[in-house]
Amino acid sequence: MEVLEKSTFMNINQLELDSIYKNFGNVKALKNISMSTSSGQINCILGDNGAGKSTLVNILSGVFQQDRGEYKIDGEVVSFSSPMEAMSAGISTVYQNLAIIPIMNIYRNFFLGQEPTKKGFLKTFDKESAIKTTIEELEKFDIKLENPRRAAGTLSGGERQILAIARALYFGAKTLILDEPTSALGVKESNKVVDQIISLKNQNINVILISHNIDQAFMLGDKFFIIKNGNMVEQFDKEQTSVDNLRTILGK
Amino acid sequence: MILSKGIFSRPETGALLGLVFVWVFFAVFAHNGFLSIHGVKSYLQVSSEIGILAVGVALLMIAGEFDLSIGSLIGFSSMSITLLTIEANMSMPLASIITLIMAVFIGYCNGVTVVKSGLPSFIITLGSLFIVRGLTIAVTKLITGRTQIGGIDESSGYGFMHSIFSRNITISGVDFPISILWWVLFVFLGYFVLNQTQIGNWIFATGASKESSKLMGIPIRNIKVSLFMLTAFCAWFIAVIQVTTFSGADVLRGEQKEFISIIAVVIGGTLLTGGYGSIIGVMIGSLIFGIVKQGIIFAGVDADWFQVFMGVMLVSAVLVNGSFRKKYIHEY
DSSP states (O other): OHHHHHHHGGGOOOEEEEEEEEEETTEEEEEEEEEEEOTTOEEEEEOOTTSSHHHHHHHHTTSSOOSEEEEEETTEEOOOSSHHHHHHTTEEEEOTTTSOOTTSBHHHHHTTTSOOBOSSSSOOBOHHHHHHHHHHHHHTTTOOOSOTTSBGGGSOHHHHHHHHHHHHHHTTOSEEEEESTTTTSOHHHHHHHHHHHHHHHHTTOEEEEEESOHHHHHHHOSEEEEEETTEEEEEEEGGGOOHHHHHHHHTO | OHHHHHHHTSTTHHHHHHHHHHHHHHHHHSHHHHTSHHHHHHHHHHHHHHHHHHHHHHHHHHTTOOOTTHHHHHHHHHHHHHHHHHTSOOOHHHHHHHHHHHHHHHHHHHHHHHHHHOOOHHHHHHHHHHHHHHHHHHHHHHHHSOSEEEOGGGSTTHHHHHHHHTOEEEETTEEEETHHHHHHHHHHHHHHHHHHSHHHHHHHHHHHOHHHHHHTTOOHHHHHHHHHHHHHHHHHHHHHHHHHHHTEEETTTTTTHHHHHHHHHHHTTOOTTSSOOOHHHHHHHHHHHHHHHHHHHHTTOOTTHHHHHHHHHHHHHHHHHHHHHHHHHTTO
8 A cells, every 4th residue: 555655656747837827907915935835735724804815716716817926836837827727637626606507407517518429420418427426426525315306506515625636536636725624614514524524535636725714724734825915924834833833824 | 295396496487377377368358259260260370470570589689689670670571671672673582682682781780789888788789679660661762662562472472471471370260370389390400409419508608607608718709699590590580571471561560579479478487688488488578479469369359458468468477587597696
């Protein structure tokens, strides 16, 4: 087992930002941000509302481009003009509210935008294979679906987040950006999601977790990046810090 | 239990109950005419014209938009075909194709204006409803001094067009218009696209959540513009059926059809807010419309009651849809 896990480190995925700046008009949203995250780790970005976390996520996920500075994957400079481009480079983002469309059914959500088609002239939507894959992929995350034709809105909040995570991994995500994945959830649902986030580490995924919840972030994280007023004020490895230390820096 | 839940969560179930209700109602109160094969023909004919429009309107509504201009596009198309044929001496098929290009272009303009401006399509197409109707009346009067033009049946190519769009098929001595077959074809194609293709999934997603769809890379602008072009195409199709049926045109053709087709779509279980709906439901909604409209005539009741009946059906359908929304969307 040990050996097997080591061998998967062959396809290491390192994501790096080097002196990133981003302005919106006169507002300096990000100032000289440098950070580096790598596979098999949970990297937490902490900060208050308006500190620049969302801007940072939007740059990482291809929604915006930085004004200055370099964005690198495995040492190579990249530039994404849309979330789709980032996705095809293996960077997927699971957004707090927009992950799942509640009135569409589960398998249609799972394959949204990347529907499998049947062979042949008409290229019809291959629902049977979509349903089969959806059930299989969610089983890997401990969700047993009795009916994938149900509206996704009937899933619990935690299940919906997990559905979005499972979908991202199925479509080849190596870096997964999770934007406040548990902030809208109760304790029980939150724990379900936390368990699956931990399991992502073992799958050698580079997890970037955006969170308000310092206790949860400390429990999960291997690396911590603290943003204040658009500046990266501190970076820690887990052993260099403590919950109290993080709390003091964030002023909570 | 599971089975009944499954049935009641389907979008067309309410419509099906409505259909059974109106059919039984008129079978009891108007049995003489209504149950005869003449009765069947008369409501199928009415249903088919609304039904063809409603397929386009439904796909557009599922994608989250309205097109109020289709009624006046029917008037425009039928008048354009007639004028080009009679006044410009074109053959009718050529006039129809030129008109088709113009109608679809108007649909394209509607779509582009909506997606570029980000304004509600309700307002944009309310504007084009008046622009297109006004232009149709003004230009027709300018050219001919009249608002109704007949006699296209003597023009070249009319027979050909009539045989495609308005011929009758005789079944046990009663002439059924071919528009009923066209309706079935539109329903089949609409169902196929919406339920069996990738584009169908994108139409649902576009209407259900613009933001989520964009993040998943779905070309929502192209989808919306194409569907506005589709509703314009459906309006043109109805116009050709009407011109070949009445062998002429009236500038007021298609009045209120935009509302009636929305009613049929909503009775069929499609959510006004988009993202959810069924083409089979829409077919049932169109059938309800035809049955009520003709049933009231067969019952010998003043036809004014028809509007009351349809209004009640509409409000009931919206209330049923509303309870569905509460059930599934409140968690959003």
